Amino acid sequence: MIRRGLAVLLMIVLLCVPVSAREVTLYSVGGREKTVSSDEAGSWRQKGWFDRDEVYTDIYSGDGQEREVLNIELSLWEERGWREDPEQLRTVLYSWDGTSEKVWNDFVQERMDNGWVRTPEEVQTALCDGSGNWETVWNAEVEGRLADGWYRTEEEAKVRLYDGDGNSKTVWKAESEALLAQGWSLTPPAPAETAPANVPSDGRPMVALTFDDGPGPYTDRILDCLEKNGAKATFFVVGNRLGTYAAQLRREAELGMEIGCHSWAHSSFTSLGASGTAADIKRTNDRVEELTGVRPMIVRPPYGSHNASVREAAGAPFILWNIDTLDWKTKNADSTFNAVLDKVKDGDIVLMHDIHSPTADAVERIVPALVKRGFSLVTVSELAAARGGMSAGKAYSSFR
Ligand SMILES: [Zn+2]
Incomplete structure (x- = not known):
C-alpha cells in the first residue's frame, strides 16, 4: 500500500517538472520572437521583451476584415482607415419593412443603392384613419393600411357632405355614415343653370x-x-x-x-x-x-x-x-x-x-x-x- 502511494507521488512529481520549466514566447516591439523558460522570462521582460498582446493589436477595416498588427505600426494602419474599434466602422441601416442591420461602412453605399436608409423616419409614413387618428408605419405596411381605410392626408380621410338647402360641410369619413343616414348626401344638389x-x-x-x-x-x-x-x-x-x-x-x-x-x-x-x-x-x-x-x-x-x-x-x-x-x-x-x-x-x-x-x-x-x-x-x-x-x-x- 505504501509502495503504491510512493509510485503515485513520483508520477505527480514527474508530471510537474515540465510545468515548472515551461517555455514562454516573448516579443520585441518590432515583432521578433524569443522562446525562454518561464524562470528566465522575468529578466527578459526587464530587457524590453513583452507578451504578445502587449506588442500586437487586433484591428478592423471598413469592409470587415480583421488583422493583427504591431502596435508600432498602428498609426500607419489607422491612416489607411483601419480601426481598433469595429463599431467606428459600422453603420446601422434601416429597410422599408423596419428591419435594421449594422453594416460595414464600405458596404453602406451599396445597401443604400438598394433602398436601405440611415434613419427609420426615412422608411416610415404617417397615415390618418377615417376618424383623424395619425399613426406612423413602416413603408412596407402602407399599401395594406391604405386598403384597410387609412389615408395619406387628412383631406383624403374627410368627405364633403351636402344637404338639400345648399349647405355643405366636410367631416371625417367615420362620421359621415351617421350624417348620410340623417339625409346628407355625397353629391351636391343639381347644378344651377350656369x-x-x-x-x-x-x-x-x-x-x-x-x-x-x-x-x-x-x-x-x-x-x-x-x-x-x-x-x-x-x-x-x-x-x-x-x-x-x-x-x-x-x-x-x-x-x-x-x-x-x-x-x-x-x-x-x-x-x-x-x-x-x-x-x-x-x-x-x-x-x-x-x-x-x-x-x-x-x-x-x-x-x-x-x-x-x-x-x-x-x-x-x-x-x-x-x-x-x-x-x-x-x-x-x-x-x-x-x-x-x-x-x-x-x-x-x-x-x-x-x-x-x-x-x-x-x-x-x-x-x-x-x-x-x-x-x-x-x-x-x-x-x-x-x-x-x-x-x-x-x-x-x-x-x-
Ligand atoms: Zn406600382
Missing part, C-alpha cells in the same frame, strides 16, 4: 384613367379598347420592363397616350432619397425617350410614397390618384368596374395596373360605360391643362 367653371369647354366631365407597373402582356388589349372608343389614358411605366415590352410602349406613344415615369425598378423614392430618386427617374425617362422619342413629364411614385425632398429632386409633378380600384389585390373585373363606376366624378384620377388580365377585362367594360355616361377620357396632362395646370414638385390626386 355650368361650374371647371367643366371643359365642350361641357363634358373629364376623367384620367392611369395604368401603373407596365407595360405588360395585357397592355395591348387595353390599348385596343382605348383606341376603339376614342379614349386616352396615361401609362406610368417601369423602366426595367421597357426592353421586353418596347412594342407596347411605342404603341402607347403612337396612339397619343401619355407615358409617365413609375421608376426604374419600382423602388420607393423615399427609400432611394433625393439624389437616388433623381437618378432613377432620369434613367427611366432616358429609356422611354430613346424608345419613343417622347420624354415623360410626370411621375407616379411607387407605393404612392413621396415627400417634399424627393418631389423637389424629381423636378416633375407627382401624380397620385383619388379612385383606387385595388385591381392588383382583388384581381376581379367586377370589383374593378364597380370601384370606378360607383364613384367617378369630373376631375378624378383612377388607378389601375395593366399587368393583370382581370384589369383588361374590366377596362373593356369601364371605357365604353364612361363614354356612355358622357365622360371625356383624357390623359393626366390634358386634365391638368383644363384645370389650370400643374407644377413640378407638387403632388396631385385629382383635378377638380
Whole structure:
C-alpha cells in the first residue's frame, strides 16, 4: 500500500517538472520572437521583451476584415482607415419593412443603392384613419393600411357632405355614415343653370384613367379598347420592363397616350432619397425617350410614397390618384368596374395596373360605360391643362 502511494507521488512529481520549466514566447516591439523558460522570462521582460498582446493589436477595416498588427505600426494602419474599434466602422441601416442591420461602412453605399436608409423616419409614413387618428408605419405596411381605410392626408380621410338647402360641410369619413343616414348626401344638389367653371369647354366631365407597373402582356388589349372608343389614358411605366415590352410602349406613344415615369425598378423614392430618386427617374425617362422619342413629364411614385425632398429632386409633378380600384389585390373585373363606376366624378384620377388580365377585362367594360355616361377620357396632362395646370414638385390626386 505504501509502495503504491510512493509510485503515485513520483508520477505527480514527474508530471510537474515540465510545468515548472515551461517555455514562454516573448516579443520585441518590432515583432521578433524569443522562446525562454518561464524562470528566465522575468529578466527578459526587464530587457524590453513583452507578451504578445502587449506588442500586437487586433484591428478592423471598413469592409470587415480583421488583422493583427504591431502596435508600432498602428498609426500607419489607422491612416489607411483601419480601426481598433469595429463599431467606428459600422453603420446601422434601416429597410422599408423596419428591419435594421449594422453594416460595414464600405458596404453602406451599396445597401443604400438598394433602398436601405440611415434613419427609420426615412422608411416610415404617417397615415390618418377615417376618424383623424395619425399613426406612423413602416413603408412596407402602407399599401395594406391604405386598403384597410387609412389615408395619406387628412383631406383624403374627410368627405364633403351636402344637404338639400345648399349647405355643405366636410367631416371625417367615420362620421359621415351617421350624417348620410340623417339625409346628407355625397353629391351636391343639381347644378344651377350656369355650368361650374371647371367643366371643359365642350361641357363634358373629364376623367384620367392611369395604368401603373407596365407595360405588360395585357397592355395591348387595353390599348385596343382605348383606341376603339376614342379614349386616352396615361401609362406610368417601369423602366426595367421597357426592353421586353418596347412594342407596347411605342404603341402607347403612337396612339397619343401619355407615358409617365413609375421608376426604374419600382423602388420607393423615399427609400432611394433625393439624389437616388433623381437618378432613377432620369434613367427611366432616358429609356422611354430613346424608345419613343417622347420624354415623360410626370411621375407616379411607387407605393404612392413621396415627400417634399424627393418631389423637389424629381423636378416633375407627382401624380397620385383619388379612385383606387385595388385591381392588383382583388384581381376581379367586377370589383374593378364597380370601384370606378360607383364613384367617378369630373376631375378624378383612377388607378389601375395593366399587368393583370382581370384589369383588361374590366377596362373593356369601364371605357365604353364612361363614354356612355358622357365622360371625356383624357390623359393626366390634358386634365391638368383644363384645370389650370400643374407644377413640378407638387403632388396631385385629382383635378377638380
Ligand atoms: Zn406600382
